[in-house]
Amino acid sequence: MTSIRPIQPEDHPALMALWQRTPGIQLRAEDDFAPFCAYLRRNPGLSLLCEHEGRLLGCVLVGHDGRRGYLQHLVVDESCRGQGLARALLRQALAQLAELGIHKSHVFVLTDAPGALEFWRAQAGWSARSDIQVYSSRREG
Template sequence: MHIRPITAADHAALIQLWRRTPGIRVRAEDELEPFCGYLQRNPDLSLLLEDDQGRAGGCLLVGHDGRRGYLQHLVVDLPFRGQGWARALLQEALRRLALLGIRKSHVFVLEEAPEALAFWQMQRGWSVREDIRVYSTTGD
C-alpha cells in the first residue's frame, strides 16, 4: 500500500468505494466534472491509498480556502482497516496543507456514521465544535 495524489482517472474507482462505504453520501458534487474542478483548485492535496496492483484502498479529499483546510470522504476500505492507513492519510494531508501555510482544518462528519465519529474522537488535536452550526445550500 502507498499514498499518492488523486487524479481525475481515479474517479470511477472512488465512486465505487464511496458507494460501498456506510456513512459516506455520494451527491451531485461527487460527479466527474465537479470532482475534477475540486482537484484542479487544490492540486496534489487529495490523497489515494493504493495497493500494489493499483486498486483504490482508501482516500481523503483535501481542499482549502487560503485560511482553513477542509477534509472530506476519509475512507479506508474494509480489508485495509485497522492498519493505521486512515491516520497515515490524515497526517499526509495535514503535512501538505502545512506546506501551504494552512494550520487549521475542519472535517464534517455525518451523525449517522458512528465509525467515523469514533475515529475523529480518538484523534489527538481534534475536537467537536459545540459553538457553531453549519448551514448548507443546494444552490437552488
Template sequence: MHLREATPADHAALHALWAGTPGIQLRDEDACAPFCAYLARNPGLSLVAETDGRIVGCLLAGHDGRRGYLQHLAVACGYRRRGIASALIAAVLQRLAVQGIAKSHVFVLDAAPEALAFWRARDDWSERGDIRVFSTVEQIR
C-alpha cells in the first residue's frame, strides 16, 4: 500500500469509492469543482491509499487555522482491517501538526454504525456529548 496526496484527477475514483461506502452521504459539495477547490485550499492534506495502482482508500482533510477537520475516510470493502484507515489518519494528523494544528475533529453520521464503531474503538479519539452541529447552505451566485 502506498499513500499519496489526492489530486483533482482522482475525483471520479474517489466519488465512486464514497458512493459505495456505507455511512458516507454524498452532497453537492462532493462534485468535482468543490472537491478541486477544497484540495487547492488545503494543499497536501488530503490523501489516497493505492494498491497495485488502484485507489483503495482516502481521507480528506483541511483546517481553519486552529482546528483540523477530517472528512470522507473510506476504505474499499475488500481492503478493510488492514490498517489502511489508521495509516491515512496518522499521516494526515502528522501533516496537520506540521502546520501547527494539534486538535482535529471528525463528524460521523448517526446513521453510520460501522463508522461510529470505528471511531469509538480508537483510544486516541473521544466522542463528545457537549455540542450539536447546525448547518446552513447559502445560495452562491
C-alpha cells in the first residue's frame, strides 16, 4: 500500500539520496540537515513523502510566508514515475495549504530540468510567469 505522510528529520538521508540521483535537482547548503530541520519546524507537517512498505517513492517540501505557498523538490523516483504520485503529493500539499488559508502557491523550476518543466506545464491551474525575474542572495553565516 502506498501512503503519504509528513516528512520527519530522520527522513533526511533517504531524501538526500533521492535528490542526488534525480536530474534537475540542485542541492545547496540549505538542503543540509540543520537547515532542513529548521524548515520542517517553520512549516510543521506540510512537507510530504510518499512511500511503499518503507521505501521512499517521492517527496515535496512545502512552506509558506503567510500569504503564498512555496513548493520545492517535488520529486518521484524515476522507477516510480507515471503512477500519479507527484500529482497526489501536489494535491495533498495544496489542500494542506488551503486549510491554512493559503490559496496561491509558487514553484521555482530550473530551466535545465526538462522533465520538471514538462510536469508543471501539464498541471491544470499552473502557468509559467513571464512578468517577473527571480533574484537570489545567500549570505554566509
